[in-house]
Amino acid sequence: MPTTPVPGDRTPRRVLQVGPLKPSLSETLRSTYDALELPDDQQARTEFLDRFGADVGAVVTSGRTGVDAELMAALPNLGAVVNFGVGYDTTDVDAARERGVGVSNTPDVLTDCVADTAVGLLIDTMRQFSAADRYLRAGHWPVDGNYPLTRQVSNRKVGIIGLGRIGSAIAKRLNAFGCTISYHNRHVVDDSPYEYVGSPVELARRVDVLVIAAAGGSGTAKLVGADVLEALGPDGYLINIARGSVVDEPALVRALTEGRIAGAGLDVFAEEPEVPVELLRLDNVVLLPHVGSGTVETRAAMEALTLRNLEEFLANGRLVTPVVEPAVRV
Incomplete structure (x- = not known):
């Protein structure tokens, strides 16, 4: 599903994983959405963004990693940051709002x-x-x-x-x-x-x-x-x-x-x-090593809600649990 467009948007929609995620979520992103993964090495990251940055329409990340303003600037067609977790303070929501980039999280389930x-x-x-x-x-x-x-x-x-x-x-x-x-x-x-x-x-x-x-x-x-x-x-x-x-x-x-x-x-x-x-x-x-939501049941529910947000954005340009609403892209 790497080229599913938001209605009215002609830009291809690649999904990008930023930072480590639950293994089953990473596997679903790869197998179902043909997701790319942002390299950790700085030089490799720069080369990756030069090659693929304009193709990325959605990022999936977690509250431990997030998406800062610099990374958003390197993703000019980014439409949404889909966050695995209720906390989203590592994502620059002000920059997202200015760019019309939606941000979601996973409230309630944890x-x-x-x-x-x-x-x-x-x-x-x-x-x-x-x-x-x-x-x-x-x-x-x-x-x-x-x-x-x-x-x-x-x-x-x-x-x-x-x-x-x-x-x-x-x-x-x-x-x-x-x-x-x-x-x-x-x-x-x-x-x-x-x-x-x-x-x-x-x-x-x-x-x-x-x-x-x-x-x-x-x-x-x-x-x-x-x-x-x-x-x-x-x-x-x-x-x-x-x-x-x-x-x-x-x-x-x-x-x-x-x-x-x-x-x-x-x-x-x-x-x-x-x-x-x-x-x-x-x-x-x-x-404790940040295990507040660390149960099988809760992490499964968080994963399911993360994927619902991603699917809704790719299909309709909306988010299920938005922190910042995505802009309408025409």
Whole structure:
């Protein structure tokens, strides 16, 4: 299907894969859509774009790679960026909008699993189950006695930064634990049963646990900085299942190593897959390799929605779940 046109558009429509994707998705792109794959090597990439750039009508990528303004400029007939994942902060949506390039993502299908991950991280961080497991496996229990006491999860005051689909799903789960929920958002969420707090600093000051569920991108970069961590305090916990960019990572490392917050559960980092070495040494930190949506069921649903977006664009010039609507090409 490499030359399927958008109605009214005479330009051939090649599909381009940018960055690594789920193997079954990559195979479908190759076998069904005769997709090209952008080389990693810079010289090879330049030669590839000189040869094929004008033929590309749709890119399939992920939130870990994305499409920046420079790559868009090298794809003059690009009509859509189809993103595998709910996060799309690695794609320059402003440049896409200026060029009439549509952008899609995969919302809703991963909400439950990411919310489950957030709650699991919160429990593990406060109760230190992973650290206690390591304690037992290392043979400390018969020699050194019982593992030190940890902190109760139920009936805590929890603040959520970003009360969107995922943030709301986290709040719903924590209600079952008897937690009191408050939140900070870019705007007040109509009909929310939870208390709105006007700044991240004030939210952190009021709660025992701060959960980050905000979208990434320039608008939220280092939103949780040293001032927020200071307000959270030495008895407070931080949970991040959003994007590493939302937290000032060096400030977080300092706060944890100096005991200025009680602990953290992190599924995301600023420079993935690199993780600050200081965090690896701390038992009050739970570290996951960005597995928030990493279940068989959710990844299959994400793949299916990614392919629906691609097929809809190639057939009709539209996207099923647009973040930016594609321009009508005539």
